[in-house]
Amino acid sequence: xxxxxxxxxxxxxxxxxSLPLFIMYLFLLVDTFSNTPPGSLLPNEFTLEHWRFLIDxxxxxxxxxxxxxxxxxxASMMVIVVSVSxxxxxxxxxxxxxxxxxxxxxxxxxxxxxxxxLIIGVFLVLQFAGLYNSLIGVILVKASLMLPFGIWIxxxxxxxxxxxxxxxxxxxxxxxxxxxxxxxxPQVKPGLLSLALFxxxxxxxEYMLPRILAPSSDFEVLSMYLNTVSDxxxxxxxxxxxKSVGLFYTLPVxxxxxxxxxxxxxxxxxxxxx
Amino acid sequence: xxxxxxxRANLLGLAFMTPAMVLLLGFFFLPVVLTSxxxxxxxxxxxGISGGSYVVTGNLLRSLTDEGLxxxxxxxxxxxxxxxxxxxxxxxxxxxxxxxxxxxxAERLKDRSFTSSSAFERELKTLPSRPTRIRDLKIAAxxxxxxxxxxxxxxxxxxxxxxSHMLENPPEGAIEKIATASYTGWTWTTxxxxxxxxxxxxxxIIGNTVFYVVLTLAFNxxxxxxxxxxxxxxxxxxxxxxxxxxxxxxxxxxxxxxVMWKWFTWEDGFVFNIAQDxxxxxxxxxxxxxxxxxxxxxxxxxxxxxxxxxxLFSGAxxxxxxxxxxxxxxxxxxxxxxxRYIILPQMRWPILFVTSYQTLSLLSSYEQIWLTTNGxxxxxxxxxxxxxxxxxxxxxxxxxxYGLGAAMALVLVAxxxxxxxxxxxxxxxxxxxxxxxxxx
Numbered sequence: 001x002x003x004x005x006x007x008x009x010x011x012x013x014x015x016x017x018s019l020p021l022f023i024m025y026l027f028l029l030v031d032t033f034s035n036t037p038p039g040s041l042l043p044n045e046f047t048l049e050h051w052r053f054l055i056d057x058x059x060x061x062x063x064x065x066x067x068x069x070x071x072x073x074x075a076s077m078m079v080i081v082v083s084v085s086x087x088x089x090x091x092x093x094x095x096x097x098x099x100x101x102x103x104x105x106x107x108x109x110x111x112x113x114x115x116x117x118l119i120i121g122v123f124l125v126l127q128f129a130g131l132y133n134s135l136i137g138v139i140l141v142k143a144s145l146m147l148p149f150g151i152w153i154x155x156x157x158x159x160x161x162x163x164x165x166x167x168x169x170x171x172x173x174x175x176x177x178x179x180x181x182x183x184x185x186p187q188v189k190p191g192l193l194s195l196a197l198f199x200x201x202x203x204x205x206e207y208m209l210p211r212i213l214a215p216s217s218d219f220e221v222l223s224m225y226l227n228t229v230s231d232x233x234x235x236x237x238x239x240x241x242x243k244s245v246g247l248f249y250t251l252p253v254x255x256x257x258x259x260x261x262x263x264x265x266x267x268x269x270x271x272x273x274x
Numbered sequence: 275x276x277x278x279x280x281x282r283a284n285l286l287g288l289a290f291m292t293p294a295m296v297l298l299l300g301f302f303f304l305p306v307v308l309t310s311x312x313x314x315x316x317x318x319x320x321x322g323i324s325g326g327s328y329v330v331t332g333n334l335l336r337s338l339t340d341e342g343l344x345x346x347x348x349x350x351x352x353x354x355x356x357x358x359x360x361x362x363x364x365x366x367x368x369x370x371x372x373x374x375x376x377x378x379x380a381e382r383l384k385d386r387s388f389t390s391s392s393a394f395e396r397e398l399k400t401l402p403s404r405p406t407r408i409r410d411l412k413i414a415a416x417x418x419x420x421x422x423x424x425x426x427x428x429x430x431x432x433x434x435x436x437x438s439h440m441l442e443n444p445p446e447g448a449i450e451k452i453a454t455a456s457y458t459g460w461t462w463t464t465x466x467x468x469x470x471x472x473x474x475x476x477x478x479i480i481g482n483t484v485f486y487v488v489l490t491l492a493f494n495x496x497x498x499x500x501x502x503x504x505x506x507x508x509x510x511x512x513x514x515x516x517x518x519x520x521x522x523x524x525x526x527x528x529x530x531x532x533v534m535w536k537w538f539t540w541e542d543g544f545v546f547n548i549a550q551d552x553x554x555x556x557x558x559x560x561x562x563x564x565x566x567x568x569x570x571x572x573x574x575x576x577x578x579x580x581x582x583x584x585x586l587f588s589g590a591x592x593x594x595x596x597x598x599x600x601x602x603x604x605x606x607x608x609x610x611x612x613x614r615y616i617i618l619p620q621m622r623w624p625i626l627f628v629t630s631y632q633t634l635s636l637l638s639s640y641e642q643i644w645l646t647t648n649g650x651x652x653x654x655x656x657x658x659x660x661x662x663x664x665x666x667x668x669x670x671x672x673x674x675x676y677g678l679g680a681a682m683a684l685v686l687v688a689x690x691x692x693x694x695x696x697x698x699x700x701x702x703x704x705x706x707x708x709x710x711x712x713x714x
Contacts (some may be wrong), residue, residue: 010504014516017497021519021577023544024534041547080297088294095287103291105698110302112631112694114638117659119687120666120679121305124312127323129300144301148296176286205527208641212667223529227645230533239537246530257525 032244050244060241063144063248066225073139073210073221080143081150081199082192088147089154094166104155110148117210118145126213133217138210142203149194154229157191158184201253201264222249234265306687313467313681316459319674326579327426327458328433334456350441354421356394357387366417374403375414391415428456466681468542475653479707483657486571487636493576494632495625498583502612505584517584524581532645535574536560560647564654567647571655574642583628590624591617630697638686644668661684 032050034043053059091097092104122141123132131137161184169179185192207223226249230242257264275696317323330351339348356362366376378401388394395415398404405411422440427433430453437449501520505513523531539559540542549556559566594617598670602612640660643649649656649664655662666679 011508011512014501014504017500018516018519020538020573021522023539025522027537027544028534084293084297087290091287091290095290097284097287097291107298108698109691109694110298112634112697114634114686114690115302116641117638117662117683117690118302118305118309119663120312120676120683121307121309122301123667124308124676124680125300125304140297141301144297147297148302149359151294157632180286182396207527207645222634223527226527226533227529230529230536239543243537244532245535250526250530253285253525253527 028243028247031240035240041133050240053241053245054248060229060245061225063222063225063245066220066222069135069219070204070222073135073142073206074200076139077143077203078196079141079145081146082196083251084143084147085150085154085195086188086192088151090158090184092151092156093155093158094180094184095176107148107151111152113148115145116208121207123213133214135214135217135219138213141213142206142209143199146199146202150199154188154191157188161187190263194260197256197260197264201256204253225249266268305714309680309683311679313678313684314462314464315460315678315680316465317675317677318464319462319672319676320538321458321460323676324459326457326657327428328430328453328456329424329426330422330456331424338452338455343448343451344445347441347452351437351452352423353389353440354419354423355387355389355393355440356391356415356418357420358383358385358418362418366414369413369417371410371414371417372403372405375401375405378403379414385389391419395500410671431712432632460677462492462567463677466678469678471679479656479658479661480654482655483637483659485568486575486655486657487633489568489572490575490579491629491632492519492577493572494583495628497576498587498628499621499625500659501584502587502591503617505588507609517588520577520581520584523577528641529645531578532642535570535646539566539570561650565657567651571643573649575636575639578604578642579632579636582632584630585626587621590621594620627701630693634690634697638690658682662686 030043031050035045035047036043057063066101092100092107097103126127126132127135128142129137142168155239165183165187166179168229169183170176174182205223206221206244207227210219210221211224226242226245332352335348335352339345359655363376363380366379366700367373379398382401383397388397395411398411398415405414420440422436423432425436427436433453433456434449437452438444441449501516505516508516526534536543541558542545545559546556555565557566560570561567598616599612602616607615638659640657640663643655643660644663649660653661662679662682662685664679665682666674666676668674
């Protein structure tokens, strides 16, 4: 395209608009490796002392236990979301079910519905079920709230698998289950992988559900840990340390995103929650 | 094909759908039902969640007096009486009272009752084998004491029985009234909605919510559009850099994102230091003034939402036929004319989609506000969803009002349901529901 419009005012405007973000993320990285004299904006020395929390539990408390809990939390939630969505998505895409239309519209409404408004109801359900303050309860809730999205995505992937493949399998005498297991499931592997990644990242970032539905339990996920460390009223409050902890907490998410950017962008664009 | 196929397919469908249905019923459908049901109760920390019990307390007596219950009944409720019955004898035995003394009480005073401790003790002193120490006598007397005050009854029936035992000739309906008032569990009521309708705070919070949604939405759509269009025109390196930068708030876990904003705007934070160097007013921008708190709230949410708009709009831009742009350049159109007459008209549906989608999620989202200003200073940046959440699950006074919070959430649930159904119609999601081709 020809240059019939000066680019620099636009770039300038874009830069000014992006400046807060740029500064926040730049200093998130820089401050974890450096010291800044009080009152100054620029760091004056390189140091690794802000990363000592990794080996010294006296600074902010042991970080490895919350890390393991977070891995357990995100992984279990991911397994539930992927397995339940893989089966339900197939049933809704390919099987003649009674009330199929009704269930499908129900799931779409749930997908568009802001699930965060249900938190009070969910709290009561957990109270009655005796799952309040337990890791299992939080995992079940988190996985369930993500299900409409997961089922919807998986249904889309199943819809894209040609009918002929399935027909051929059925003609050869295989049961629908065998067809699904041996022929269809390998076809939707990219979908399963994207959903698994997305679920894992979502679980990793979750703060509200563990905090509200299991406030006094003995497990702590990294998001709760980070919020405790970064409380301005706490005695260990220090901008540099909470940035190191924050970066440590976010690195897996960023790494997954960089590695699988294209897969995730598909899902982000396809039907994300705001 | 085998004859058993239809049956198998249905069984498979059932097996495949059951886990999803159980979870969705348990954590979507049931919460909606419970929210609607408990919106009509006065459930709170004080009443407990499962049922309560029946207790007459000193406080209750005072409030009953205020409600006009006659003084004689109130007096009788506060009194204790002493009845020599089998239960009392058992209690005395358990308290270690001398067996001979108990036998004498049973023999001489059986089934008699006394209205004051002094009369009962005087009577006890006349018995031959009475204990010598006055303390032992009091222990023995205490075993026969009967009072409804501060005694917990599991059911209404027990409470009414105890009351009619205590009160001689109570006024009409008094026992029922006292039993009802003594219930400590939650009860059905429509007061939540009445109180919401008359509370002056309600309108302020609604005003805050509208202000927040409109401004944040405008930021999201305009900045999202601006980013999508500029990165579309920029050379790949530049557009890549800005796309990634604007995606970061969306990927960053919300806690870290919130504390980064704290670092940016808090006392001794980044903006604070710059403002100090420049001689501008430096204070805690997140909580220091209403205007700055609102700015922070809108930017915090706006930056997250803008990337959502950017992704969708960029996708839509890629679908525009590039030949149209080339043709317009041949005709001498400027960039602005291209945007105005070619790009924007084709962005109508994506813009409508982002607007409607974000309206719904902004109406119900409070996580970012909760983690940054927490609705402050005062309650100036409190929106409806945050207030509902705080009322029911997270306040400092310790008395969580589940009923009132559920009533507030019910309003959001209703709005959310209506809007999501409207949007689904609007964006014709119906077409995605093609029927399966293998009908067995």
